[in-house]
Amino acid sequence: MCGIGGIMTRTGRLRGDAPALLERMAEAMRHRGPDDGSIWVGPGVGFAFRRLSINDLAASADPFTSEDGSITSICNGEIFNWRELREDLIRRGHRFRTEVDTEIIPHLYEEHGEDAFALLNGQFAVAVHDGRSEQLVLARDQLGILPLHYAVLDSDIVFGSEAKTVLAHEGVPREIDLLGVDQAMTFPGIVSPRTAFLRVRAVRPGGLVRCRRGVVDERTYWDLEYPLEEDLGPVPDDDQPLVDDLSARFDAAVRRRTLADVRVGCYLSGGLDSSLITAVAAGAMPTRTETMSVAFSGADLDESEFQREMVTRTRGRHHERLVTESDILDGLTAMVRSAEVPVKESYNVCSVLLAETARQSGHVVVLTGEGSDELFGGYPGYRMDALGGVRQRLGAAAEQAELELREQLFGDADVGYERNYVMWRNFRRDLYAEHLREHVDHVPEPLVDGTRLRGRHRLHQRSYLDLKLRMADHLLGDHGDRMAMSRSVEARYPFLDREVVDFATRLHPGLMVGPLGEKHMVKRIAQGLVPERILRREKYGFRAPSSPALLRTGGELIGDLLSPERIRRQAVFDPDVVSALQAAATEPDAQLHPHTSDDLLMIVLTTGLLMDEFGATPPSTS
Incomplete structure (x- = not known):
C-alpha cells in the first residue's frame, strides 16, 4: 500500500506553487510510503504519491497512464484479481511496462469508465484524471478497507489518503466537527463521509467523488445486497x-x-x-x-x-x-x-x-x-437477535421519539442498532459545553441507505449496519x-x-447463528x-486498559489533559461534568466493562489530544 494526494483546480488554472504544495502533501504521508515517491503535474491537476514497495520492487512509483497519456491514475492499495483483468486488457490491445498490479487502472478506466471500480477485487483508494473530459474521479474500495479524504474549497478540490494530507493545504480549515465527535461517542466510530474535521470529508465505501469543471458530486458504485426476508426459504438441512x-x-x-x-x-x-x-x-x-x-x-x-x-x-x-x-x-x-x-x-x-x-x-x-464477525454473525448482538431481541420498554412519547430518530439515522424506523438513541441523547448531551448542547442532536442525513435494510432479516440488517x-x-x-x-x-x-x-x-441467517453458535459457518470451515x-471459545474482543487504569498509571499527565482550564479552553466539553467523570474513574474500585461501557473520558482525552496535535479550532455553532 501507499499514500496518495492531489489537487485539482475549480477555477481553470492550477496555482503556481502547486509542486511545492504537493511536496508538502507527500511529506505528510511519508510513513505510508517510505520507499519511493513522485510528483506529477498536468493541466489543472497535480498528484502526490508515496510508495511502500511490495510487488515488483524495482518498478518506479505511480502515476500510471493510458497509452495515449490521456488518463492518469494513482492508487493506494492492492488489486488481487489484477492478472485476470490484465489478460483481458492485453487481448483488447493494451500494453504494460511493469508487474505492478495497479498499472491496470488507467487502462481499465479507459475501457469501462466509472464502472471499472466495481470489477476490482482488492483494497484500494484511487484517483483518476481523465484528460479527455477534464474530470477527476476519486474512488474507494467496496468495503472501505482503505481511506480516502477530500476537501472542496472555492479554488480547489484537495484529496489525500489521510486527513493530514488534505490539511497540508493551508486553505483547509482545521475546525473540529461537532457531529463527527458525537458520532465517535455514539456509534463504534465516525461514519464516512464525516470526519473529525468539519471541512474534510471521507469518500464512502463503494463510493466515488467526481470533480468536473468545478462541479463536485458523489455517488455509490457498489453496495452490499442482502436478500429480502420473504425470499429466504428454509434453513438448509445439509450445510x-x-x-x-x-x-x-x-x-x-x-x-x-x-x-x-x-x-x-x-x-x-x-x-x-x-x-x-x-x-x-x-x-x-x-x-x-x-x-x-x-x-x-x-x-x-x-x-x-x-x-x-x-x-x-x-x-x-x-x-x-x-x-x-x-x-x-x-x-x-x-x-x-x-x-x-x-x-x-x-x-x-x-x-x-x-x-x-x-x-x-x-x-x-x-x-x-x-470482517468475519460482521459478515458471519460473531458479536453477541447476533445471538440476541436470533433469539428475538430485547427491547427496552419506553413511554409512548419516548417510543415515538425513538422511532423518529431511527428513521433519521437508518432510513427505517423499524431498524434498531446497539442502543436506545433517545435515552443516549439525553444522557450524553450534558457532557458537551453548554453552548453546543442544542446542536449535537442534528441529523443532517441518514447514516446508511435505508433501502438496503428494508424488508431484510434482522441478522442481515445487523450485518449491514x-x-x-x-x-x-x-x-x-x-x-x-x-x-x-x-x-x-x-x-x-x-x-x-x-x-x-x-x-x-x-x-x-439460520447459518450465521447455527448449531455451533455464532459464526457457525466459520467454525465449520475451521x-x-x-x-x-x-x-469453542466465547467471543473475546481485542481490548486494552481503559481510562480508570490510565488515571492510576499517569495521574498527573492525564489530570493535566482533563484539567478544567484545558477543557474550558478547548470549548468542546463541560469542565464540571468532565471533573465528575474523572472523580468517579479514580475511585479505588472503578472499572469499565470492556464491551458494554462507554469510556466517555477516553473520548474527552483523545478529542483534546487531537486538537493539540492538529492545531484544531473548537466547533462553531453557525
Whole structure:
C-alpha cells in the first residue's frame, strides 16, 4: 500500500506553487510510503504519491497512464484479481511496462469508465484524471478497507489518503466537527463521509467523488445486497456443500493475500478468525509461518496461552510484544495523531505496537481477521437477535421519539442498532459545553441507505449496519489502516475478499447463528485446522486498559489533559461534568466493562489530544 494526494483546480488554472504544495502533501504521508515517491503535474491537476514497495520492487512509483497519456491514475492499495483483468486488457490491445498490479487502472478506466471500480477485487483508494473530459474521479474500495479524504474549497478540490494530507493545504480549515465527535461517542466510530474535521470529508465505501469543471458530486458504485426476508426459504438441512464452497473461497482469499515480493506475516490474537487465517496461511506459504501478537500481564486481558497453542500447532515462529499500562500512556498522543479521530478505547495503541513488532521482525505485509464477525454473525448482538431481541420498554412519547430518530439515522424506523438513541441523547448531551448542547442532536442525513435494510432479516440488517458503522471507518480505519501504516505495514483482510463477501451476503441467517453458535459457518470451515478449545471459545474482543487504569498509571499527565482550564479552553466539553467523570474513574474500585461501557473520558482525552496535535479550532455553532 501507499499514500496518495492531489489537487485539482475549480477555477481553470492550477496555482503556481502547486509542486511545492504537493511536496508538502507527500511529506505528510511519508510513513505510508517510505520507499519511493513522485510528483506529477498536468493541466489543472497535480498528484502526490508515496510508495511502500511490495510487488515488483524495482518498478518506479505511480502515476500510471493510458497509452495515449490521456488518463492518469494513482492508487493506494492492492488489486488481487489484477492478472485476470490484465489478460483481458492485453487481448483488447493494451500494453504494460511493469508487474505492478495497479498499472491496470488507467487502462481499465479507459475501457469501462466509472464502472471499472466495481470489477476490482482488492483494497484500494484511487484517483483518476481523465484528460479527455477534464474530470477527476476519486474512488474507494467496496468495503472501505482503505481511506480516502477530500476537501472542496472555492479554488480547489484537495484529496489525500489521510486527513493530514488534505490539511497540508493551508486553505483547509482545521475546525473540529461537532457531529463527527458525537458520532465517535455514539456509534463504534465516525461514519464516512464525516470526519473529525468539519471541512474534510471521507469518500464512502463503494463510493466515488467526481470533480468536473468545478462541479463536485458523489455517488455509490457498489453496495452490499442482502436478500429480502420473504425470499429466504428454509434453513438448509445439509450445510456441507456450503462448507465446501466457503472453504474453497476462503483458501483462495488467503492465498491471494500471501503473494508479495516481501515477507508476509499473520496477526494472531488467539481467537477463531486469526487462528484460522494462520492455519490456512501455513499451508499456502512456502516458508515457515510467522505470527505477531500483543500480551498483557493481567489475566483479564491476556490471550497468550491461546496464541502459543496455535503457534505450536502450525510449527510457526512467533513474535510477542508485552504491553503495559505505561506503554499505553506513552503511545496515546502518537496514536491519536495517526488515527485522526477521537476514540473510545486505548487498544489502538496496541495496534501500533503490533505493527511495530511486525516491521521490526522484517514483515511489510500482515494478514488479519477483520470482517468475519460482521459478515458471519460473531458479536453477541447476533445471538440476541436470533433469539428475538430485547427491547427496552419506553413511554409512548419516548417510543415515538425513538422511532423518529431511527428513521433519521437508518432510513427505517423499524431498524434498531446497539442502543436506545433517545435515552443516549439525553444522557450524553450534558457532557458537551453548554453552548453546543442544542446542536449535537442534528441529523443532517441518514447514516446508511435505508433501502438496503428494508424488508431484510434482522441478522442481515445487523450485518449491514456492522459493516457500515463499525467496520469500515473504525475497525478498518482508525484501528486498522491508520495504525498499521503509521509503521509502514500493509494489513490485508482475507474475510473481506469479494468472493467471500458475496458468499456471506447470500448466507441464510439460520447459518450465521447455527448449531455451533455464532459464526457457525466459520467454525465449520475451521474444524480440523484450529484447536478445539479455540474453536469453542466465547467471543473475546481485542481490548486494552481503559481510562480508570490510565488515571492510576499517569495521574498527573492525564489530570493535566482533563484539567478544567484545558477543557474550558478547548470549548468542546463541560469542565464540571468532565471533573465528575474523572472523580468517579479514580475511585479505588472503578472499572469499565470492556464491551458494554462507554469510556466517555477516553473520548474527552483523545478529542483534546487531537486538537493539540492538529492545531484544531473548537466547533462553531453557525
